[in-house]
Amino acid sequence: MSFVERHIGTDGVAQLAMLDAVGYDSVEALVEAAVPRSIAQGVIEQSTIPAAIGEREALAELRALAAKNHVRRSMIGLGYYDTFTPAVIKRNVLENPSWYTAYTPYQPEISQGRLEALINFQTMVADLTGLATANASMLDEGTAVVEGMLLARRASGAKTNVFLVDADALPQTKALLVNRAEAVGIQLVETAFDGDLPEAFGAFVQYPGASGRVWNPAEAIAAVKAAGGLAVVAADLLALTLLASPGELGADVAVGTTQRFGVPMGFGGPHAGYMAVRKGLERQLPGRLVGVSQDASGQPAYRLSLQAREQHIRREKATSNICTAQVLLAVMASMYAVYHGPGGLKRIAQQVHGHARALAAGLQSAELELASPAFFDTLTVRVPGRASAVVSAALEHDVLVWQVDDDTVSVALDETTTADDVRTVAQAFSAEPGEAPRGESALPEDLRRTSDYLTHPVFNTHRSETSMMRYLKYLADKDYALDRGMIPLGSCTMKLNAATEMEAVTWPEFASLHPFAPASDTEGYLELIEQLSAWLAEVTGYDSVSLQPNAGSQGELAGLLAIRGYHRSRGDEQRVVCLIPQSAHGTNAASAVLAGMRVVVVATDENGNVDLDDLHAKIAEHGDTLAALMITYPSTHGVYEHEVRTICDAVHAAGGQVYVDGANLNALLGYARFGDFGGDVSHLNLHKTFCIPHGGGGPGVGPVAAKAHLAPWLPGHPLQQRDVVVGRSAEELPAHANVVSAAPYGSPSILPISWAYVRMMGSEGLKQATGAAVLAANYVAARLREHYPVLYAGDNGLVAHECILDLRPLKAETGITVDDVAKRLIDYGFHAPTMSFPVAGTLMVEPTESEDLAEIDRFIDAMIAIRQEADAVARGEWPADDNPLVNAPHTAESVIAGEWAHAYPREVAVYPVRSLVRSKYWPPVRRIDQAYGDRNLMCACPPLEAFA
């Protein structure tokens, strides 16, 4: 069988049966009827996408690309360190579909495993940083610093737009701050914190500094706070096992990365960034926050807390545009701490520090000057005129050190550094390692850590590999991921993440490269990135692609910043109005604000389409201040909007640019292209359309694709090996290089997944996948329509790749809510569809092309059975407050404990369908009280007694 046949769940026979239910003769006829003729894709004469190959052949090609990467011992540092990923974590988390195919834990009852892992992560970060509350991870360190800056501006009462930046900050962080501050009117002032400080709403301190210098910022922090500002400290978590925590030094916010806690460098990502805040700032946190609440039995249960802060609810007033975390990587980092425990982490830190001291002693014996006598793991060494010679000498021994300038070299040691490595590096400086007596330290006396951390039992229990393996299994068993069944989440495209696609992620040639390694060591990666960029440009009808944005939200922001840059380059500074349809995802609005734009909402009509009259009125009203329209295609209502070309033309005629949100691209590939029907720029979600797994809530990859006229403003990077964005020269780039992520190519180690998908599908396979996805959605709509109204449809009454089931009539007739149905689906062995987006009281179902007909039918049958249960409630057969729906989901304990006093039998509770007797997902908790968790916020590991 071909890979295409493995990827698409429905075969020819199944598709014929489905077509019959929908009323079409062929998939081609169905899609042609659904997609408006005016946007149908033409023939691509010279495709860059080669014909599909099989799984074995694709792996061989990936091996060939891998062979062009050269892995050396990296001592570059700058926020990225080599690390040993414990094999038990690599095999049981990173390479385990129970973890990587799960979705964001919006349905907490079926996500308790990863929620527990995330609360471990939050506890780890809060403990090490000495702050009250940590979130469930950030995209990377650089963007976390930006978020810290924005948080400081929200929370500070200071009436200034000045933000102070540590002169000894990481170069990529500085570039990110410059790019992001400009758009929102923040003025950055760089300082060494050595004199009087200007008035500022906040300050950013790198601790230890990028040069490796360890200094005590407590006084500077106090001065900033005394003037009404907030202190944001980026801290290295491994260093914090030995150093006083940011909290103890007075910081309001701590940020950073957890990469060196067992997550491979991967040429830049993905890794989990972090953010922690002092008490009182919880509600200002961006991103996901896991908290403890209780279930219907009063048992502790985890859930996402304070969601009303986030963009999907608060839209342009959200704390951030970020709508994802880096869950898979945060789980890995937290498990690294669980596995090593506080003592183990401290020993690792001491070992690293010991090697650094040995190297320092040797260099000083050779009369070399260190930039700072106090350091943790990084030395900056003065070698007047010899820097490049030292770098070359190290390179000859396969060691990478960092050339700061002609006269300065820095060396960063890590967990994997050996005494031999220290010798090799010392010799590159024409020195020998010195003595580093045990028990001594190059950390200042006043900064040595005395406070405890990681005292919770979870960090002090799982020392043996047996125990660790079983803890990971225990957690994974609590969760519902694609390895159990369908996850029909509308707008999320939970398709197959094929094992072959995943293979290369952990190969050392892809996993072990530093993001700032020399270009010559990374040719395989650069080739893969260029190929994938070209393929993505072709399938979307654009000219240029940047793969840097490491989430869809960042892709949006990058695209809007490109529009901003374009308008300003033409002298149109006044073009700041961003039109966004009412039905848009909240992230659109939040991103627009961060791109310095003003959101104006365009109404949608009763069919869910953009209201053309209102659009024309808004365009006229805003005249030459119109910057852009953001539109999702197919629409967030899951239909191919007929007038999309008219809409794009109207915006262009008024001098605006069209941003097409690529969230629903899975309904379009091979049939229509954004760039052809009027899009100027889009972001794609490789974690939706192109098979990167959701990882339980991240990583994501959100490339930004654009027409040539916007190419100069797409993300590049000050430290990139090569500018791979077509249509511009690197010389054109400003110093900050339009950077939106910490690493030049975002999260490269997961790009082989999407590369393999396109390579094994070919253009024809991608088109077949679209057809199968559209057929599956229309089949679901056709079969469920008589039980639940399908809210919107496009041409010929057809939906695109998803359909919205209206449950409001059900509620009116039976009192059963969308929540009840979602939770009851758990009893039937399903993950609920998307709830109440884009319309409250509805479910949005996206079956994707990867599910087979049996699974789709099992879902439809469950939905019909639930409808019948609701009708029984309406008829009075079961009381409104005691029926299988309002009591869902049912745990094993809830049906066996004590007397059964409910109005329906136990079998109906847990085995509503006979097949469940053989194969049943048992939720570990009953329905979770959402309000209790928000009213009694607790975001760290609860004491074990809580579970008694």
Added chain:
Amino acid sequence: MAELHYTKDHEWVSIDGQVATVGITQFAADQLGDIVYVDLPAAGSAVASGTVVGEVESTKSVGELFAPVDGTVVESNDAVVSTPELVNSDPQGEGWLIKVEFTELPELLTEEQYKELIA
């Protein structure tokens, strides 16, 4: 007996002399669902009619509190800040939000007009 008025922003306004007590209506509380957090202006702050002066947040939504009159906040309800569920259980009583001293009363909705609005 104080007279009760309403606004199109789903607030009730009870007038007693020159002081308006303000809260959200039962309808608004029901629409928001479980209220988990209330942010109110401090006593002494000046407020302008029609501007956002606070927030009422539920697990799934955020409602803004608009000042129905120009004036000065004389008291905000600490009880709802510490126990936000009061806004659900008794929105037009114990779940009141702020008291504002005003000089001029703008045109507000009568109970009948408000009922029509939410019908």
